[in-house]
Amino acid sequence: MPLDPLSSTFAALADPTRRAILARLALGETSVMELAKPFDMSLPAISKHLKVLEHAGLISRGREAQWRPCRIAPASFKQVDGWLGNFRRFWDESFNRLDGLLEEMKVEEAAKAPPRSQRKVRVTKEKQRGRTRG
Amino acid sequence: MPLDPLSSTFAALADPTRRAILARLALGETSVMELAKPFDMSLPAISKHLKVLEHAGLISRGREAQWRPCRIAPASFKQVDGWLGNFRRFWDESFNRLDGLLEEMKVEEAAKAPPRSQRKVRVTKEKQRGRTRG
DNA sequence: CATGTACTTAGCTCATCGGTTAAATAACCT
DNA sequence: AGGTTATTTAACCGATGAGCTAAGTACATG
Known part of the structure; x- marks a missing residue:
């Protein structure tokens, strides 16, 4: 069973690798290879992290030939901020x-x-x- | 090994029960029993959730006779907000x-x-x- | 078509998490 | 002391999560 949106977003943010990926993406859209570089971790691991982030609505992904460029998606950030506002x-x-x-x-x-x-x-x-x- | 503070805070927030507890505490300090009431869950489960929240720095706990009143602790909230600011x-x-x-x-x-x-x-x-x- | 590049999926391991019940601790109240 | 109330600890269980390697897919190009 899928978690509620806020839960999956917070869960996605609870990992330092994923937060580092988001920090990189804050500088601008980029590829999976590029995102993987700073980490001492297999590519499939990064791929999984990206899937989690996408599922949490924190990033979105496009298609350009064999690349899948990632970028920040605002909605979930906004939702977290809204919750925090309470x-x-x-x-x-x-x-x-x-x-x-x-x-x-x-x-x-x-x-x-x-x-x-x-x-x-x-x-x-x-x-x-x-x-x-x- | 303990996670970094931000990770344990986000992890703590990634559970709807714990967020509901925080929402209750936003209305004011209260006891474990009182916090447990709305949930169809054993007391030890609540106790565990509170421990997680405390460890994440989201609540602090006092002592009054046999009660351990819980209240919101601002620091971790502030840290999350700061991170979100990026x-x-x-x-x-x-x-x-x-x-x-x-x-x-x-x-x-x-x-x-x-x-x-x-x-x-x-x-x-x-x-x-x-x-x-x- | 064959090869290379950029990913993703499958299948595994191991640790952690959220829940349980039963028992322990702590403080109050006769 | 003995009992009641409030809360935690211990021990267990099934599910999920983060990592791995190996294999699969998609597109580009010689």
Whole structure:
């Protein structure tokens, strides 16, 4: 049985060889041979690692003659980052300051607008999900 | 042999039960019994999961009489977030916009100051590490 | 077509992982 | 001391994971 996406992504990231491969790919698309070079490991081993990374949605692969160029695929990274966001308040100071600010703004807004039905906002849920900077 | 810290952290996160435990702990410190309740699983199994999480630096445990209250430990989360930051440019639009801005600023600064030795800045390295929001 | 290059698949080994039950430890409460 | 509650340790089992070698596939080129 296949694991849920987040589990297979984390599992894929739990190997230093695979993380090193991703670090290399962050510099740009490249071939399997090229990726294998830094490692004291058989080619099939690298091939397996790439399969794991692909299955985890962390890379995608193309076809160019006999080469299978690999590149970073953003989606799973984004998902991991999203999950991590649920815990950001535990370590990110600026996140907490921003939260304080947002809460202040909500309080002020609530003071201006008279309370209607469904006016109450679940701040805790709100601040844990789908945050972007900007 | 023990894995490197990042590997054991990712490995710890690669299990849905353990992620659910962390999600519960995000709501606040609690006991092993309390943590075990939602799961159809023996207590020793939970105990093992907690040991893995503790070893990964994702939780810490106290002592209060016969209870061992668990709570989120920030350090490993932060480390994961830091590692993920190396790849942020692949999915985070606002991150890219910010990078563009920073690069512009560097260009302007460089235009003002006449080129000295070691003036060249490795933007790529710079933008991949130790970023915080402000 | 034959040979070389770039991979992938198959089949094996060994270690680790997630779960189990049974027993041990630790602290509290008569 | 004896019992109850909370949690861990020990010993085991089946499944999965990372590595290997050997063989297979796909494409390019002489």
